[in-house]
Amino acid sequence: xxxxxxxxxxxxxxxxxxxxxxxxxxxxxxxxxxxxxxxxxxxxxxxxxxxxxxxxxxxxxxxxxxxxxx
Amino acid sequence: xxxxxxxxxxxxxxxxxxxxxxxxxxxxxxxxxxxxxxxxxxxxxxxxxxxxxxxxxxxxxxxxxxxxxxxxxxxxxxxxxxxxxxxxxxxxxxxxxxxxxxxxxxxxxxxxxxxxxxxxxxxxxxxxxxxxxxxxxxxxxxxxxxxxxxxxxxxxxxxxx
Numbered sequence: 001x002x003x004x005x006x007x008x009x010x011x012x013x014x015x016x017x018x019x020x021x022x023x024x025x026x027x028x029x030x031x032x033x034x035x036x037x038x039x040x041x042x043x044x045x046x047x048x049x050x051x052x053x054x055x056x057x058x059x060x061x062x063x064x065x066x067x068x069x070x
Numbered sequence: 071x072x073x074x075x076x077x078x079x080x081x082x083x084x085x086x087x088x089x090x091x092x093x094x095x096x097x098x099x100x101x102x103x104x105x106x107x108x109x110x111x112x113x114x115x116x117x118x119x120x121x122x123x124x125x126x127x128x129x130x131x132x133x134x135x136x137x138x139x140x141x142x143x144x145x146x147x148x149x150x151x152x153x154x155x156x157x158x159x160x161x162x163x164x165x166x167x168x169x170x171x172x173x174x175x176x177x178x179x180x181x182x183x184x185x186x187x188x189x190x191x192x193x194x195x196x197x198x199x200x201x202x203x204x205x206x207x208x209x210x211x212x213x214x215x216x217x218x219x220x221x222x223x224x225x226x227x228x229x230x231x
Contacts, residue, residue, distance in 0.1 A: 022071070022072060022075055025074065025075075025157075026072050026074060026157075029153065029156060029157045029160070030074075030157055030160035030161075030162070031074055031075070031078045031157065031158060031160055031162075031163065032074070032075055032078070033078070033162070033228065033230050034160050034161075034162040034163070036230055037162055037230075043162050043165075045161065046161055049160075049161060
């Protein structure tokens with residue numbers, strides 16, 4: 001089994017909700033660069049933060065984050 | 071721009087200020103050690119350097135102090151707003167600080183090995199004294215290198231794509 005990373009559809013969900021990275025950051029209580037890092041796959045958020053993000057979009061966790069087998 | 075973003079930028083600029091001021095301080099200390107203490111320059115050039123450097127060191131030290139005081143004020147402001155504080159020191163920022171502390175620790179170890187090699191091993195192997203590094207120059211140099219490596223690596227780890 002290869003090394004799996006955490007992929008995400010943050011950009012898609014943000015576009016659907018029409019919110020910026022800054023808005024999302026404020027809603028979940030982090031800085032905008034943190035959202036940028038997560039969106040670009042450069043930072044794996046904690047379960048708590050990932051769940052908070054999913055709650056903002058009003059979708060289950062798996063719809064925003066997924067295992068990326070590369 | 072919301073308050074989190076504003077304070078985040080403010081912090082970044084403050085840390086850059088401390089980084090630059092301590093970087094200038096380190097550069098001046100190195101020039102002082104090499105050219106004034108170890109006499110790599112001679113005559114008028116040495117006299118000019120010896121006159122200029124203490125004043126320049128004082129200015130850079132005051133700059134570091136100025137930025138440190140502003141950083142302390144920034145931290146004080148955050149005390150009254152726990153939500154803002156936790157947003158600014160989020161999990162990615164905390165991780166970046168941890169990586170920065172680790173980097174600073176290894177930088178310090180590496181420099182201490184260099185100082186050790188310069189002090190005793192150089193003498194033992196080459197039968198020649200290494201660079202003369204008096205304690206009054208070595209201690210601030212070590213401290214400033216720790217600050218530089220820590221802040222530099224923090225800004226590097228937290229830079230945006």
